[in-house]
Amino acid sequence: MKEDLSQVESYWLQQLQCNNEQVLALLMKQYYTDLYNYAARLSPDESMIKDCIQEVFISLWQRRDSATAILSIRYYLLRAVKNKVLKALYYNNRKASPVHLQAAYNFSYEFSIEKLIIDQQVSEEKAAKLKRTLSQLSKRQQEVIYLKFYQHLDHEQIAELMGISRQSVYNLLHETIQKLRNLWHTEFVAR
Amino acid sequence: MKDFRLYDITDFVLDEDFIRWVYEKREEDEAFWDQWLQQHPGKHLVIAEARRILESLKTTQTAVPAPVVTHEVERLMQTIREQHEQPASITRTYKIGWYAAAVILVLLAVAGFSYKMFLPGASISPYSYAALTADRKLVEKKNNSDMPMHLTLPDGSSIELAPDSRIGYARNFDSAGTRDIYLSGEAFFSVTRMPNRPFRVFSNDIVTKVLGTSFNIRSFESDTTIQVIVRTGKVSVYTMADGSPATRTAANQPGEVILASNQRLVYAKAAQKFQKVLLDNPVMIVPAAADRNMVYEDAPLEKVFSTIAKAYDISIVYDNELLKHCTVTADLRNETFYRKLELVCRAIGATYEVIDGQVVVQASGCN
Numbered sequence: 001m002k003e004d005l006s007q008v009e010s011y012w013l014q015q016l017q018c019n020n021e022q023v024l025a026l027l028m029k030q031y032y033t034d035l036y037n038y039a040a041r042l043s044p045d046e047s048m049i050k051d052c053i054q055e056v057f058i059s060l061w062q063r064r065d066s067a068t069a070i071l072s073i074r075y076y077l078l079r080a081v082k083n084k085v086l087k088a089l090y091y092n093n094r095k096a097s098p099v100h101l102q103a104a105y106n107f108s109y110e111f112s113i114e115k116l117i118i119d120q121q122v123s124e125e126k127a128a129k130l131k132r133t134l135s136q137l138s139k140r141q142q143e144v145i146y147l148k149f150y151q152h153l154d155h156e157q158i159a160e161l162m163g164i165s166r167q168s169v170y171n172l173l174h175e176t177i178q179k180l181r182n183l184w185h186t187e188f189v190a191r
Numbered sequence: 192m193k194d195f196r197l198y199d200i201t202d203f204v205l206d207e208d209f210i211r212w213v214y215e216k217r218e219e220d221e222a223f224w225d226q227w228l229q230q231h232p233g234k235h236l237v238i239a240e241a242r243r244i245l246e247s248l249k250t251t252q253t254a255v256p257a258p259v260v261t262h263e264v265e266r267l268m269q270t271i272r273e274q275h276e277q278p279a280s281i282t283r284t285y286k287i288g289w290y291a292a293a294v295i296l297v298l299l300a301v302a303g304f305s306y307k308m309f310l311p312g313a314s315i316s317p318y319s320y321a322a323l324t325a326d327r328k329l330v331e332k333k334n335n336s337d338m339p340m341h342l343t344l345p346d347g348s349s350i351e352l353a354p355d356s357r358i359g360y361a362r363n364f365d366s367a368g369t370r371d372i373y374l375s376g377e378a379f380f381s382v383t384r385m386p387n388r389p390f391r392v393f394s395n396d397i398v399t400k401v402l403g404t405s406f407n408i409r410s411f412e413s414d415t416t417i418q419v420i421v422r423t424g425k426v427s428v429y430t431m432a433d434g435s436p437a438t439r440t441a442a443n444q445p446g447e448v449i450l451a452s453n454q455r456l457v458y459a460k461a462a463q464k465f466q467k468v469l470l471d472n473p474v475m476i477v478p479a480a481a482d483r484n485m486v487y488e489d490a491p492l493e494k495v496f497s498t499i500a501k502a503y504d505i506s507i508v509y510d511n512e513l514l515k516h517c518t519v520t521a522d523l524r525n526e527t528f529y530r531k532l533e534l535v536c537r538a539i540g541a542t543y544e545v546i547d548g549q550v551v552v553q554a555s556g557c558n
Contacts (some may be wrong), residue, residue: 008367008369030262033260036255053263
C-alpha cells in the first residue's frame, strides 16, 4: 500500500540512467534527513555515517545503468545505508577488538524532547516520561516502531530490512505496542 | 471489510486506516470514525488510548541542517566529477574495482551526448519547465486563450490555469505514489485530500507540497519572483536548489517554509529568498455563519482574538499577561479582517503590525 515509486521518481531513475547528475544531487537532498536519522540510530559516529551515505550515492551513480530496476527509492536507499553502516561498524570493531556484529549494532530510537515539546505542545515532564518509556524498549523493538511509524515502510519492507519474516514483524510490532502500553500505564497512571 | 469491533488497542495502533486517520486527519476518515464511535460508544476509551500512543510516536525527526546537506551534496558531485576525469584514481573514502572504472569510461561518452539533449543551452535553469519535463511521457495542457481554463485531474483535483500557462503531469498520475504537477505560468489549485499521496507542484526553482488545500502559484519563467498564495489549508514550500542561507528564514525547518491560509509567499529568484506576507484581504476559513456571532459585550480580549485567529487561521501574537484584564465591546460582523483588528485594537488602545505573516499587537494594558 505504501508504494513509494511515483512517476516523478521513475522519471528521476530514467534521468539517472541518462547521466543526469542534477537528479543524483536532488535525490540526496530529498532523502538526506531520513537516511541520516536512520543511520544515526545504528551508530553515533557522525563522520562515518556521512561517508556511508556518500558511498551509497556513489554506488547508485556507478550502477545507474540499472537504476530503473529499483522499485522503491526510499527502501533501496535505507537498505543500502544500513548495509554500509553495519559493514563499517564490523570492520572498525574488528580492528579495535573482536566484537560481534550484533553487539555493535545498537539501534536506538533517538528522541528529541525539544522537538516533541514544540510540535505537540506537551509539557517537559511528559516528554521526558515518553523518552524514558521508549528507551526501555529493546533495540529490535525500537527499530521496528521506527521503521513503521517514522519511515512508513510496509511490513514486507520492514521484514526484509530487519532480516526477519513478515510474521515476525507482525509479532514484534504487537509485542512492542503491548509493552509500550504497559510502560505508559506505570509512567502516567500509577503515579 | 475490517470488523473494528473486534480490535483491541494494539490492533488499532497497527492498523493502516487507523494510522491514516490519526496522522493525516482526512475529512472522510474523520466522518467515518465519528460515526463509528457513535455506533460503538463503548470503544471511546480504546480509541483514545490508541490515538495517544500513535500521537506520541509521531514526531521524532530532527532535520539535518540545510548547510550540512548542501555540503554533502557538493562533496558527492565533486567525487563524481573526479570520477569522470580520472576514473581509476579515486580511492579516498571507498574502493572501486577495475570493472566499475571501465564501465564509467564507457558511459562518459554517453553522458556528454545526452546531457546536451536534456539541457539545451547553458542559459536555461536546471529547474525550468523544459528541463523538468524533458521526459516526454507527460500529459500536457496549455492555455493559449486569454481566459482562465478549467481542468480536472484524474484524482478529482481541479485547476484554473491562467492564460499563457501550462501544466504537465504523468500518465499514471492516478496510480503513482505522489501526485506531481509541473507548472509554468500561473494556476489556482483545489486539491483533493489524499494524505498518503502528497500533491506536489514543481514550478521552476521551488516545490510546493500540499497538505490538503487550495492555493495559487504564479511562476512565469520571465518573472523575477515566484508567488504562492494559500486560501485554505496548509502547504509546504521548498527550493529545488540546495538550501542556500537565504532560504532558511522564517521556517522551523531549514529550506522549507510552511504556509497557512491567507498567507502569500514570495520567492525572489535572484536572491533565493522567501518572504511570507498576509493577503490584502484575508478570507474566513470557517463557515460564514461564524461571522454572525462576532458581537461582543465586555468579552475578554483573549476570547475575541482567538475567535478571529481561528476564523482566518492567522496567528495573533500579544502579551497575554499584560492584556488579561482587557475586555472588548464591539460589533465585528460583516467587517473585513483588518477592519476587525482595527476595531478591537481601538477598543483597547492598541496598535498592530503584520510581521512575517503574523499579526503582532502592541498595547500598554488595561485596568
